[in-house]
Amino acid sequence: MKAYHENRSYNSTLPFTPMLLRNFSFLAHWHNDLEFMYVAEGSIRAGVNSESRLLRQGDMAISCSGDIHYYDSRGLESTILIIVFNPRLIGYPGGWPQEVRLSSPFVESSGKPPESPEALLSAAAHDRITRMKLEAEERPPHYELLITGLLYELCGLILRSIGSKPAEPGRDRRLGTGLTAMQGALDYLEKHYSAPVTLDEAAREAGMSRFHFSRFFKNATGLSFVSYLNHIRVNKAEELILHTNRTLTDIALECGFTNVRTFNRVFRQFRGQTPSSLRR
Template structure:
């Protein structure tokens, strides 16, 4: 389960998360943190701003704060996903906060040059002792080794501000009764213009995109709380448990109850 909502809501300057995710997909989104994905096995298609690549085992993607990014696994993939506040490595990101990467993907030969063992060490440290000084030290070392391969550009040249505002709005209001009409009214755009953004830029129909965010949140609540399924359905924006169950199974191949008992 992707820690998308933790990254958007925490506001923690020391936020750090590391998860191993299998066959991971997530629609276009953004958050104020840094994200590094390392492919352990298989392959995964990653899009960051306007750049897309199919990452294979041993390769890495690096997403800077507020970059719009997407993950899509058509086949098998197994990745480690790190998400962390840029404040953890303030000396590195302090002068780069208005930047993004021209090429946010690192090939296997670059990662094999002493970086991949550090990524495994970072994940193991988080899952075991979780010493913040060790984590900071490993992050600085990883970024330092990658820095010579980075080419920076102004972030404003790489993403569409309208799309940013749209995604941020949805991340705040996804659990409410929203529609293209209501979003268009609140953001001051036409419904048809926003519809074209979803079709041409985001790559999902509006309802499909909203449902994917809601189901991700539902997975978090199912795994971390004892709330009844009916309450979770309502909290995630579904008007009925029947509709919730149907969409949950469509997107995960499991019922909410089976997902919870299988964790």
């Protein structure tokens, strides 16, 4: 798992990336780009803002601009298709959708009749995403136009099938304030994971009470504050172990662990092995 406010870069002039991933987990993060995830096989837990679902084959998670979202495959088997793209490709450089919000960030088609709106959207999404992935990989002439057209079509189908609700200034303002505070908290942890960050400190950074922050954080990320912070620290430590010759003690201290004993315990808890086993 990884975590951050993601500023995406793309390998081509087209701000679009398709991915086929197996047993994928990713810590709660957010970005302005749109991210559509389709479950091709198996099942995976997904969260978008304060909602979470166990998604199965044919289901989707739709993360709009600024949504805090995560994927969790622990104890599960899955193959997923993900596309990430800049909303300017569909004419919304400031974020999509505008002035409305989706009725739900999830499309749950598993177990539904083939003629149901959810099943029809699932089949259409799988077709469009698969075609876009093939175009992006092979890059035949004018593939950029074709991908852009398919994105317009897919976004239109999502709005038509899922539906949208008019913006509710009061509710959306409260939700937006909470999400903005949580975005700031995630950014803060990404920047200060090496320091002895506490729950109280993070709550103050978010402008919330300890209790409210703890509850909101768990709903938005699917993890407790301590577990999320330790995931970041273990991720950073693993990178340093694999790509530097620094001692494990130095790495442990740089990544925010107070001693090697705690580092070994937490690392084994998340990776199923000790840090030293990565260098054998």
